[in-house]
Amino acid sequence: MLVMRTDDAPWWHAQQAGLAEAAQEDPSFAEHLLSAEILALLDEVETTFAETGADTPGWPDPHLRPDGTERDSREEEYSRCLEPGKYRILWSRAEAWARVLTRRGWASETVHEDPGQVAWEPRPRVAPQRTTVLEPHRPGAERLVLARTAPEDAPGSTDLRSGEAMLPGLLLGIGDPAVTVETLPDCGCDSCDDGSASQLEQLDRALLSIVDGSLEVVMTSSGCSQRTSFGAESGGASVEGGASVHVTAGPWGEEWTPRPLCPPIDPHESEWAEEMLREPWPARLLGAVLGALPPPLVSRIGRHRPGRAGQATVYARLPEEDQPVTAPRDALENPPPGYRRFRRSAVLTGMDFAQAAAAVRSWALHRRAGLQVSATHTPPQVGTEVRLRIGPRPFSVIAPCRVLWLIDEPDRAGFAYGTLPGHPESGIEQFVVACTPTGPVQLHLDAVSRPATWYARLGAPVARLVQELLTRRYLHALTTR
Numbered sequence: 001m002l003v004m005r006t007d008d009a010p011w012w013h014a015q016q017a018g019l020a021e022a023a024q025e026d027p028s029f030a031e032h033l034l035s036a037e038i039l040a041l042l043d044e045v046e047t048t049f050a051e052t053g054a055d056t057p058g059w060p061d062p063h064l065r066p067d068g069t070e071r072d073s074r075e076e077e078y079s080r081c082l083e084p085g086k087y088r089i090l091w092s093r094a095e096a097w098a099r100v101l102t103r104r105g106w107a108s109e110t111v112h113e114d115p116g117q118v119a120w121e122p123r124p125r126v127a128p129q130r131t132t133v134l135e136p137h138r139p140g141a142e143r144l145v146l147a148r149t150a151p152e153d154a155p156g157s158t159d160l161r162s163g164e165a166m167l168p169g170l171l172l173g174i175g176d177p178a179v180t181v182e183t184l185p186d187c188g189c190d191s192c193d194d195g196s197a198s199q200l201e202q203l204d205r206a207l208l209s210i211v212d213g214s215l216e217v218v219m220t221s222s223g224c225s226q227r228t229s230f231g232a233e234s235g236g237a238s239v240e241g242g243a244s245v246h247v248t249a250g251p252w253g254e255e256w257t258p259r260p261l262c263p264p265i266d267p268h269e270s271e272w273a274e275e276m277l278r279e280p281w282p283a284r285l286l287g288a289v290l291g292a293l294p295p296p297l298v299s300r301i302g303r304h305r306p307g308r309a310g311q312a313t314v315y316a317r318l319p320e321e322d323q324p325v326t327a328p329r330d331a332l333e334n335p336p337p338g339y340r341r342f343r344r345s346a347v348l349t350g351m352d353f354a355q356a357a358a359a360v361r362s363w364a365l366h367r368r369a370g371l372q373v374s375a376t377h378t379p380p381q382v383g384t385e386v387r388l389r390i391g392p393r394p395f396s397v398i399a400p401c402r403v404l405w406l407i408d409e410p411d412r413a414g415f416a417y418g419t420l421p422g423h424p425e426s427g428i429e430q431f432v433v434a435c436t437p438t439g440p441v442q443l444h445l446d447a448v449s450r451p452a453t454w455y456a457r458l459g460a461p462v463a464r465l466v467q468e469l470l471t472r473r474y475l476h477a478l479t480t481r
Contacts, residue, residue, distance in 0.1 A: 010042065010043075010046055011197070011200075011201040011204070012034055012038075012039060012042045012204075015034070016033060016034055016039065019032055019033050020033065035257075035259075037253065037256065038208065038212065038259075041100070041208070041211070042204065042208070044100050045093075045096050045097055045100050045204070046096075048096040048099050048100055049092065049093055049096035051096075052092045052093070052095040052096045052099065053089060053092035053093065053096065055092075056086075056088045056089040056091070056092040057089070058089060058195070058196035058197065058200070059086060059195060059196050060195050060196075061193070061194045061195035061197075061198070062190070062193055062195070063193070063194065064195075074191070077189065077190035077191035078189055078190075078191045078343075078345045078444075079159065079160045079161045079189055079345065079347065079436075079442065080158055080159060080160060080189060080190055081156070081157065081158055081160060081167060081188050081189055081190055081193075082158060082190060084155065084156025084157060084158060084166075084167050084168060084188070085155065085156055085168060086196070087156070087167055087168050087169050087184075087185055087188065087199070088168045089196055089199070089200070090168075090169055090170040090184050090185075090199060090200075090203060091148060091168065091170060093200050093203055093204070094132070094146045094170055094203070094207075097146075097207050098132055098134060098146065101134055101144075101211065101252065102134070104253075105137070106136060106137060106138070106211075106252045106253060107134040107135055107136045107137060107144070107252065108134070108135045108137070109132060109133070109134055109135075110132070110133045110135070111130070111131070111132050111133075112130070112131045112132075112133065113130055115127070115128040115129055115130070115131050115147060117131075118131045118133060118145060118147070118178060119176070119177035119178065120173060120177055120178045120179075120180070121177040121178070121179065121245060122180075122219070124147075124171055124173075124180050124183065125180075125183065126149045126169070126171060126183060127149070128147035128148070128149070128171055129147065129148045129149060129150055129151050130147070130148045130151070130152065131145060131146065131147040131148070132145075132146040132147075133145055133146075134146070136252045137252075138250070138251070138252055138253070138254065139250075140250030140251075141213065141249065141250040141251060141252045142174045142175050142210065142247060142248075142249045142250065143174070143175065143176055143178075144172075144173075144174060144207070144210055144211075145171075145172070145173035145174065145178040146170060146171075146172060146173075147170070147171040147172075147173065148168065148169075148170060148171075149166065149167060149168065149169040149170065149171055149183075150166045150167060150168040150169070154166055154168060156168050160188060160189050160347055161347055161436050161440050161442070162347075162440055163347065163440055165347065167185065167188045169183065169184050169185050169188065170182075170183075170184045170203065171183055172184070172203070172206055172207070174210055174215065174217065174247055174249060175217075175245075175247045179217050179219065179245055179247050181206050181210070181215070181217065181226070182202065182203065182206045184199055184202060184203055185199060186475065187344070187345075187346050187475060189345065189346075191343060191344065191345065192344055192345075205228070205230050206228075209228035209229065209230065209249065210249050211251070211252045211253075212229070212249075212251060212252075212256070212258050212259055213249045213250045213251030213252070213256065213258035214228050214229040214249065214258040214259040214260070214261055215227075215228050215247075215248070215249040215261075216228075216246075216247070216248045216249070216261060217245070217246070217247045217248075218244070218245070218246050218247075219244065219245040219246075220243075220244045220245075221243070221244075227261050227262050228261065228262065229258075229259035229260060229261060229262065230262070231262055325402055325404065325418030325419060325420060325428075326418070326419045326420065326421060326423065326426040326427075327339070327418050327419060327426045327427045327428050327448070327449070329404060329418070329428075331427065331428050331448045332416070332428050332430060332446060332447075332448055335448045338450045339426075339427065339448045339449060339450045340448065340449060340450060341447075341448050342445075342446075342447040342448065342449070343444075343445065343446050343447075344444075344445045344474075344475060345442055345443060345444045345445065345475075346442065346443050346475040346478075347440050347441070347442055348433070348440070348441045348442065348443055348478050351441065351478065352441060353411070353413075353433065353434075353435050353441045356413075356433040356441050356443065356478055357413035357414075357433050359433075359478055360413065360414050360415070360431050360432075360433055361378075361379035361380065361413070361415075362378060362379060363375060363378060363380075363386075365431060365443075365474060365478060366388065366474075368473075368478070369473035369474050370390075370473055371388045371389065371390060372388070372389040373386060373387075373388060374386065374387045374389075375387075380403045380406070380415050380417075381403065381406070382403055382404070382405060382406060383402065383403060384402070384403040384417075385400065385401070385402050385403075385420070386400070386401050386402075386403070386417065387399070387400050387401075388400075388401065397424060398422065399419070399422075399423045399424065399425075400419070400420040400421075400422050400423055401417040401418060401419055401420060401423065401429075402417055402418055402420055403415050403416070403417045404416050404417060404418050404428065407430075407432055411434060411435040412432055412433070412434045412435075413432070413433055413434075414430065414431045414432035414433060414444075415430070415431060416428055416429065416430035416431070417429060419449075424451070425449040425450065425451060426449060426450055426451075427447060427448050427449025427450065428447065428448055428449075429445070429446070429447040429449075430444075430445070430446040430447070431443075431444075431445060431474075432444045432446070433478075443474070443475065443478055445474055445475070
């Protein structure tokens with residue numbers, strides 16, 4: 001569960017306060033409170049971070065205006081990072097974690113100046129540099145690998161269009177050989193920057209999940225899935241040669257009970273596509289969207305639904321051929337009042353323009369991002385109808401769309417679709433891969449949307465979280481291979 005912070009309190013204090021308040025109305029929320037042991041661990045990390053992070057200050061979300069509203073990314077912010085050195089704050093936070101874990105006697109620390117001394121499977125999409133390995137003492141616990149993504153004295157790249165561009169970020173792995181759990185920052189360009197607090201929270205959640213013993217990573221030749229007590233992901237990196245990797249973390253502390261894992265996401269349900277084209281399917285909404293929300297939230301939201309009580313449920317029907325798209329066709333260029341503009345981009349590594357274009361046109365981009373896709377045409381055509389299913393059954397969101405236009409140019413390829421009745425949002429989203437003048441291939445996502453249903457409006461902060469998670473998956477789907 002993500003809690004919107006309104007002050008400088010650490011994220012876990014805000015989450016705990018929100019859950020405690022909700023538990024007063026619904027006692028089932030108490031099951032999702034962080035334990036006293038976890039709160040003490042996080043507080044100790046925060047105290048230590050005051051020392052390790054003294055020379056790496058944080059920064060606010062540059063896209064937030066003084067009144068709290070969010071501005072759109074500017075065109076010049078894409079593929080650049082004017083202050084790459086600021087991401088060294090991730091190194092400082094990782095150092096705080098390492099000090100706490102060794103001081104508690106939970107692990108032994110080894111620092112490798114030569115990154116080649118630490119094996120990874122599969123190879124990370126960024127080259128590891130100076131690497132810290134924490135070997136837990138408790139049997140069953142998995143070792144933690146913290147690798148910097150730039151040398152100590154590297155200034156970092158301000159132009160991210162090159163595949164050799166370098167940011168002083170952090171690569172987080174688990175096990176031996178190490179399996180990648182997180183690469184921070186996700187993109188690093190100024191257009192995607194949402195402030196240091198978001199980066200540190202993402203790192204804290206990953207490290208806590210490993211130390212708590214509430215992390216599972218599964219990799220096969222067809223893709224990767226990962227789940228923690230905070231959420232679940234599917235798609236992205238894979239292993240070659242028919243091999244598979246399955247790592248389940250064990251707790252590092254004695255007499256420590258791990259938090260329960262969220263349900264897994266299966267991105268390859270072959271029977272679903274045919275079923276969706278034949279008949280409607282009930283979608284129980286917002287209960288476990290992407291596996292990221294606690295189950296009590298479903299019943300709580302359901303009680304606020306007009307004329308209903310209990311489980312929040314909606315039935316998504318197949319749109320008729322003549323049903324109009326629910327957003328103005330020119331919404332991308334001229335967003336109507338109430339619509340939120342959303343742009344992200346990433347440099348693609350490991351594939352050329354033709355491969356990237358094929359991935360977009362074959363719906364592979366969506367499937368690798370963890371969505372189930374049922375389309376009337378592959379590759380898409382103008383008028384193609386597609387149903388996207390988000391999340392595992394029975395907690396699924398059905399999102400019907402229609403392709404509005406295609407992009408087929410020598411150096412640009414992609415398409416845009418608009419939402420149809422039954423989609424929780426009203427909007428248009430465009431997916432484009434493009435060759436830059438200097439050679440690297442980029443993926444551009446451009447969307448505009450607003451809530452279209454009662455549950456989307458009621459859960460607007462959650463809907464924005466889902467959009468952010470999906471965008472990260474889209475960007476990782478082609479950049480992580």
